[in-house]
Amino acid sequence: MELVRFADRRKYRNEERSPDEVMLTRRMFVIKGLVVTGFGALAGKLWQMQMVDSADHQTRAAGNIVDDEPIPAPRGLIFDRADEVLAENRVTWQVKLIPAQLPSDEEEFEYVRDQVIQTLGLLDMLAIRRHSVPNEVNSDLAIRISEETGLAMEDIEERIEMSREVDNVIPILTELDPPDADRLAESVRSIPGVTVMNQFDYIVESDPVAATPIVLRQDIDRATALALESNKLYLPGISVDGETLTRRYLGGPEFGHILGYVGPITQEEMDAADTLTGQNPYLPNDLVGRGGIEQSMETHLRGRRGVRFVHTDARGITLNELEDRRIDPRAGQNIHMTIDGRFQRAVTRALEEGIRAANEATEDDDDALEVGSGVVVAMDPRNGEVLAMVSLPNYDNQKFVGGISQSDYDEMVDNPFNPLINKAISESYPPGSTIKPMMSCIGLEEEVIDTGTQYRCAGMIDVPTVGYESEHNSYVCWFREGHGLLNVEEAIAESCNIFFYNVGAPHQRPAGADEALHYFIPGDTTPYY
Missing domain, CATH: 3.30.70 (Alpha-Beta Plaits)
Known part of the structure; x- marks a missing residue:
């Protein structure tokens, strides 16, 4: 075997290469150069992304997250006794600002x-x-x-x-x-x-x-909503919700006091709800009942909100929903009232006519006060159900949905007859003759009177001042000529004041008096007890 030095061996091999082999070696050199250059460019790009642009990419990546979105619960409907819908929900467009x-x-x-x-x-x-x-x-x-x-x-x-x-x-x-x-x-x-x-x-x-999204405008028209939604890429911080449920009151002002309305929840109400339940059922943009059935039945009407989970990109645009994680909302309970809608409207018209007639009767009297308010409550005496409850002046509760205008609110507040107050339940008035049937029942039950008890009405009685028999106060009946002798049924029918003065204070002895409370009928010196 012939031994050849390593250097001579390389020389020998180069001398023996064909032209094709030499060309192939050059190609490999070019390819290797391109590979090295490519990896160098890739390494440079990675360095730029990780070192130079890392903050920007972190911000973008933060947007590609799974976000939870609340699904509002449909508020319960409100019906009258004949199943007429007086309060319902309708789907509207809403614009929010973040x-x-x-x-x-x-x-x-x-x-x-x-x-x-x-x-x-x-x-x-x-x-x-x-x-x-x-x-x-x-x-x-x-x-x-x-x-x-x-x-x-x-x-x-x-x-x-x-x-x-x-x-x-x-x-x-x-x-x-x-x-x-x-x-x-x-x-x-x-x-x-x-x-x-x-x-x-x-x-x-x-x-x-x-x-947290803050409502900018509710119940906008479809064209406006689509105009904003189609330009969402150029309006960061603005969202359009096409699934908003807006309250609609179908009964009109005749039912304003009975139903009340819904309005934005306050921070105090949020805090109170959190304290009471331990798990707050409300969000900052939620609506709650204000007055009437809406407020008194709030816990039944509001329902329970749901939630959906969505993928959003860095621009806040929803990519898709994770439907397997969705929790559907639970609608609020429907409320059926004892109020008769047709009867409520008829009573309202009758009271309006009565107020108008009262003002017309005194229009020539410069000293007469204007009659601007009135109340009617109609109940079924068999079971106490309220069939109609009218307080005038009333107000249109639909104006409060979505926020009442300053001018409309000022008009209500400045009205001297206070249309925002339900006078049937929120004001105090002397009971007048409505107390007489109650006094009759109490008197009969306590055996102060019986169905045969009679008192004489001469139109007025004089009640002496305790301790000063010569001094007295006069109390009149509405019928100044007097009703004569009356029993309890006749007294109720005639609404006689004198009869019920007797029922209210039979043989009572005031403190410090020598004898029981008594009175005199004008022209008669006999004391009546």
Whole structure:
């Protein structure tokens, strides 16, 4: 075997290579170069992504998460005794604002703001920036605001004090027409902390980092909703909900007091619900009952909300729902009242006619007071069911759904006959002759009288002052000529005052008196006990 040095062996081999082999070696060199270059570029890109652009990618990745969305429960329906629907739900469009998702770039923020204000027609409002108002100038501040707005100074002071610890911005007037907004913007310029701002700005300033959607406008039309939804990519922080359930009252103002209405839940109500149940059934944007059946039956009507889980991308757009994790809501219970809807309307018309006739009867009397209110309650005496309950003036509860306008609210509050108060249950009045049947039943049960007991009515009685027989007070019957002798049935039929004076105080001896309570009939010296 011939031994050849290693260097000579390489030389020998190179001398023996064919042209094809030499070309193949060059190709491999080029390929290897390309591979090395590719891996170098990939490594550079990875370095850029991980070191230079890591913060941006982390932000984008944070958006690709599974998010939970509450599903509101349908509120229970309200029926009258004949199953007429008086309160129901309808599906509407709703626009919400999420301050934490608004763009941080000033130019982009202004674009979103202007587009939303213009599309939804959001009005300006008068507000106070809390941190710009020193504590010691509250009274002076309230006086100046009162002079410019016409609002009561006490109301303004109370609103400032109630909001001082919890609100960054304190609303004073929530809806201003453009002319009023321009006038107030100029006149309050010199008042510290007081400003005219748009409703959009008020929500943002109140909680700039809020991640919970805040309702901007309810019950918008379909065209507006689709216009906003189709431009969602260019409107970060704005969401459109097409599954919102809005309360609709079909009965009209005749049922305003009976049904009440729904309105946004307050923080105090949220806290109270959390304390009572241990697991809060409400969210900040929920509606709760205000007055009437809506409030008294709130726990039955509200139902239980559900939840769905969705994949969203970095722009907040929903990609898909995880249907296997969905929890459907449970609808609220329906309420069936004893009220007869047709009868309620008929009683309302009758009372309105009675008020009109009362005013017409005294229209020539300059000293007569205007009759502007009245109450009728109709019950079934067999079981106590309330068939009709009318309080006038009434109000349209539908105006409160979605937020009542400032002008409508002021009109109700300024009405001297208080349409917001259900006078059938929320006011105190002398019972008048309605107490007489009750006195009859008590008198018969306690054997103070029997069906044959009679008292004489001469139209008036004189009751001596205790201890001073010569002095007396006179009490009259509505029928000044007197009813004569009456038993209990006749007294109820005639509504005789004198008879029931006797039933109410038979042989009673007042403290310090020498003899039992008694009275005299004018022209008769005989004392009656």
